[in-house]
Amino acid sequence: MTIATINPATGTTEHEFNPHSPDEVQARLGRASAAFAALASTGYDQRAEWMRASAAVLDAEADELAAMITTEMGKPIAASRGEVAKCAKAMRFYADTAERFLADQPLDEPGAVGATRAYTRWQPLGVVLAVMPWNYPLWQVIRFAAPALMAGNTGVLKHASNVPQSALYLDTLFERGGFPSGSFSTLLIGSREVAAVIEDPRIVAVTLTGSEPAGRSVAATAAAQIKRSVLELGGSDPFVVLPSADLDAAIATAVSARTANNGQSCIAGKRFIVHEDVYDRFAAGFAAAMAALRVGDPMDEATQVGPLATASGVAELAELVDDALGKGAVALTGGAPLDRPGWFYPPTVITGITAQMRLYREEAFGPVASLYKVDGIDAAIALANATDFGLSSAVWTNDPVEQERLARDLEAGAVFINGMTVSYPELPFGGIKNSGYGRELAADGIREFCNLKTVWVA
Numbered sequence: 001m002t003i004a005t006i007n008p009a010t011g012t013t014e015h016e017f018n019p020h021s022p023d024e025v026q027a028r029l030g031r032a033s034a035a036f037a038a039l040a041s042t043g044y045d046q047r048a049e050w051m052r053a054s055a056a057v058l059d060a061e062a063d064e065l066a067a068m069i070t071t072e073m074g075k076p077i078a079a080s081r082g083e084v085a086k087c088a089k090a091m092r093f094y095a096d097t098a099e100r101f102l103a104d105q106p107l108d109e110p111g112a113v114g115a116t117r118a119y120t121r122w123q124p125l126g127v128v129l130a131v132m133p134w135n136y137p138l139w140q141v142i143r144f145a146a147p148a149l150m151a152g153n154t155g156v157l158k159h160a161s162n163v164p165q166s167a168l169y170l171d172t173l174f175e176r177g178g179f180p181s182g183s184f185s186t187l188l189i190g191s192r193e194v195a196a197v198i199e200d201p202r203i204v205a206v207t208l209t210g211s212e213p214a215g216r217s218v219a220a221t222a223a224a225q226i227k228r229s230v231l232e233l234g235g236s237d238p239f240v241v242l243p244s245a246d247l248d249a250a251i252a253t254a255v256s257a258r259t260a261n262n263g264q265s266c267i268a269g270k271r272f273i274v275h276e277d278v279y280d281r282f283a284a285g286f287a288a289a290m291a292a293l294r295v296g297d298p299m300d301e302a303t304q305v306g307p308l309a310t311a312s313g314v315a316e317l318a319e320l321v322d323d324a325l326g327k328g329a330v331a332l333t334g335g336a337p338l339d340r341p342g343w344f345y346p347p348t349v350i351t352g353i354t355a356q357m358r359l360y361r362e363e364a365f366g367p368v369a370s371l372y373k374v375d376g377i378d379a380a381i382a383l384a385n386a387t388d389f390g391l392s393s394a395v396w397t398n399d400p401v402e403q404e405r406l407a408r409d410l411e412a413g414a415v416f417i418n419g420m421t422v423s424y425p426e427l428p429f430g431g432i433k434n435s436g437y438g439r440e441l442a443a444d445g446i447r448e449f450c451n452l453k454t455v456w457v458a
Contacts, residue, residue, distance in 0.1 A: 015165065020189055028156060048099075049095075050178035053178050057173060072163045120453065121455060125205055125450065128207065131210065230448050238269075240410075241397075245278070246398070250396040257394065290369065305347060317364060318345070349368075393414065
């Protein structure tokens with residue numbers, strides 16, 4: 001197993017790291033367990049003070065953190081700065097709201113259950129394992145860690161092996177903000193060692209963001225131990241455009257939705273389902289805008305699309321596109337890896353996709369858009385739901401009846417109307433079907449790893 005920073009813009013290995021030994025893993029789990037006893041006994045005001053101090057550390061180090069993210073996984077430097085800022089915002093959000101989200105909830109009529117008082121109380125569970133991906137190397141972790149720590153849990157992180165510098169930065173972040181030593185720490189281990197960590201009695205639950213196979217494996221191990229799990233897996237999100245839409249806004253947003261994070265986002269718009277009345281205009285404008293994007297060095301402020309994070313990511317994306325083109329699909333722009341150092345795949349729009357093509361049913365994790373023409377809202381909904389995934393969706397229509405119909409009938413964890421899917425600290429986030437279960441963010445996210453205790457007083 002290699003734990004290393006390999007710059008995706010050049011393919012050059014910049015740093016290698018030794019994995020933690022079994023003894024070190026045990027020591028870190030022990031510290032996390034001891035820290036839980038200390039952290040759970042503190043009040044919300046104290047935790048909020050530490051959380052805000054940790055957010056201030058991020059703010060102070062934002063420029064160097066952004067450069068680290070871009071070096072490790074290739075997103076444009078402006079996007080990396082935005083990721084750091086988003087993390088700090090989420091940390092302050094939970095510092096401000098945790099006590100309210102987890103406040104005792106009294107029963108309005110306790111006499112109905114023979115009590116003078118009855119209420120529910122949220123309490124932390126213990127040490128939670130987070131298994132996290134490389135595509136948002138700070139944000140994916142913070143959106144778990146901030147609510148978990150504010151609830152009084154402690155956490156250990158198994159990060160993706162290609163973002164070790166991000167993992168090690170997070171290893172000390174919260175302690176630097178004042179949290180008890182061991183409240184949050186990193187395990188530099190390979191994926192084969194994850195099951196043993198889940199099975200450790202000090203781990204009470206696990207959360208994973210990643211691939212569907214990884215989710216199935218983690219969920220099975222957790223279930224065998226009767227431990228709670230939350231999964232945020234892949235997505236093949238529909239982006240539906242109907243005739244009443246603001247077409248210029250829909251096209252501009254479609255480009256952003258498909259190429260954000262170099263196209264490597266679970267909640268990116270991937271399948272663009274357009275009504276036949278506006279299809280030609282949308283297709284021409286969308287393909288032209290995608291072709292005009294500047295691809296290049298992610299450290300260059302002018303770059304709009306950088307490299308994919310891994311060589312295997314380019315190969316997998318190329319296989320999907322080649323399969324479609326070989327079976328009759330057409331590339332309106334792009335369609336093949338760029339011949340240059342690093343792992344670059346250009347913004348691509350594919351049309352003429354049929355059910356016999358892998359691209360019809362598999363997630364394209366890169367800047368490749370699948371474009372479909374439909375003859376009405378019924379066909380749009382049927383095609384949007386014709387996937388094993390159900391993470392999010394976006395719809396473009398100014399017809400209130402259509403908006404309500406799509407919000408009701410699309411099989412997804414979220415529906416964004418006249419906009420693109422974005423994760424906000426204020427909104428619950430998660431999917432259905434093979435996109436996973438459970439929710440992150442908002443009140444639901446902080447409650448996932450708490451015990452809802454019922455209290456009855458005679």
